[in-house]
Amino acid sequence: MSPDTAPPPAAAAAAPAGRAARRRAARTPSRDRYFDVLRALALVRVVTYHTFGWAWAGLVFPSMGIMFALAGSLMARSLERPALSVLRGRLRRLLPPFWFWGFFVVLAMLVHGWMPDWRIVLWIVPLGDPPGDHWAVQAWEVLWYLRTYLWFVLLSPLLLKGFRLAPRAALVLSLVPVVVFQFSWRPPDDRFGSGLWDLATYLFCWLLGFAHRNGVLRRLAPAVVVTLSFAALGYGGWYAFAHQDVFGTYDLDENPLAQAFWSAGAVTLLLYARARRGDGRPGPPRPRPLDRLVRVFNARAVTVYLWHEIALVLAVPLTDLFWKVPAFERYLPLASQWFMFGVAWVLIAAFVVLCGWVEDVAARTPPRLLP
Numbered sequence: 001m002s003p004d005t006a007p008p009p010a011a012a013a014a015a016p017a018g019r020a021a022r023r024r025a026a027r028t029p030s031r032d033r034y035f036d037v038l039r040a041l042a043l044v045r046v047v048t049y050h051t052f053g054w055a056w057a058g059l060v061f062p063s064m065g066i067m068f069a070l071a072g073s074l075m076a077r078s079l080e081r082p083a084l085s086v087l088r089g090r091l092r093r094l095l096p097p098f099w100f101w102g103f104f105v106v107l108a109m110l111v112h113g114w115m116p117d118w119r120i121v122l123w124i125v126p127l128g129d130p131p132g133d134h135w136a137v138q139a140w141e142v143l144w145y146l147r148t149y150l151w152f153v154l155l156s157p158l159l160l161k162g163f164r165l166a167p168r169a170a171l172v173l174s175l176v177p178v179v180v181f182q183f184s185w186r187p188p189d190d191r192f193g194s195g196l197w198d199l200a201t202y203l204f205c206w207l208l209g210f211a212h213r214n215g216v217l218r219r220l221a222p223a224v225v226v227t228l229s230f231a232a233l234g235y236g237g238w239y240a241f242a243h244q245d246v247f248g249t250y251d252l253d254e255n256p257l258a259q260a261f262w263s264a265g266a267v268t269l270l271l272y273a274r275a276r277r278g279d280g281r282p283g284p285p286r287p288r289p290l291d292r293l294v295r296v297f298n299a300r301a302v303t304v305y306l307w308h309e310i311a312l313v314l315a316v317p318l319t320d321l322f323w324k325v326p327a328f329e330r331y332l333p334l335a336s337q338w339f340m341f342g343v344a345w346v347l348i349a350a351f352v353v354l355c356g357w358v359e360d361v362a363a364r365t366p367p368r369l370l371p
Helices: 009-027 033-052 063-078 083-111 118-123 134-140 143-165 167-173 176-183 191-213 222-242 256-277 288-299 301-322 326-331 337-355 357-362
Strands: none
Touching: 033 063, 033 256, 033 288, 033 301, 033 337, 063 083, 063 143, 063 191, 063 256, 083 118, 083 134, 083 143, 083 301, 083 337, 083 357, 134 301, 143 167, 143 191, 167 191, 176 191, 176 256, 191 256, 222 256, 288 301, 301 337, 301 357
């Protein structure tokens, strides 16, 4: 190369650095915006349901089925690495935010007069429903999701091996346990039985995440997917409405069999739409404030989920304080649940800022007030 064509020293030094940066970017898994939006909407729906108690909310958007399916897809991707390191990483990211939140909940219950027994160890690793005072049930009842998620994570190495042997058969057979529980053998009415019900209810959604990650879902014919999905939706919806006298409502959260089939149909359609679009195609542009909000929801998903019920509890006395200000009493809709809903989101935002950094510490990244 002649001196006239040789790159300047700065450019020559920058070239290897640029190639290294590109290699690092290629190794770093990019975020799926479609999944991020679904997860954010699922969290909003959870908070909305716990505020208003709308029985039809699960029929419109089965948030828990979606969250388990997305977690299953991410778990299948993670298990491309050694299983033991993946399990350690998942536990490390989940347990510290749980411990931090649990410290305040357990302390409040102890101050209120609660006396725990040996089962308090479940507040360390929630392999079963942690015990608690009925006074604080609204705070700790959400832990069923963390317990079910933890068991799915621990079982995933075995589940993924079985799934890879016969993916389509595994998806179909994953609905068998909840059918058996409903019509043949009912699990005991205790912590163990509750855990079995939840695992059976969302097993299909977790394996559906595997199917999305491994490309099985994308290879299915649209006619087959649509037909089977609507059949599952039809059966789940029929069972929910036809058995209101048994469960007292058509709310899917009270009816595991209906929840399992409705979630299976709805989540399959949502993930199949993503699979057919292809992982490499960019999604539609989003306004920057909305994009930032979605990022915050995903980076602080555990914080939002754990602290939202406490925010809803605190929103009640906080709203009562507004009644003591004549101007607020006159001009603000203090009697509306929508006002309390807004107050709860302000408190959730405060918890995200004050407590969300624990998720950064758990992920071994520099703690930040906002992602």
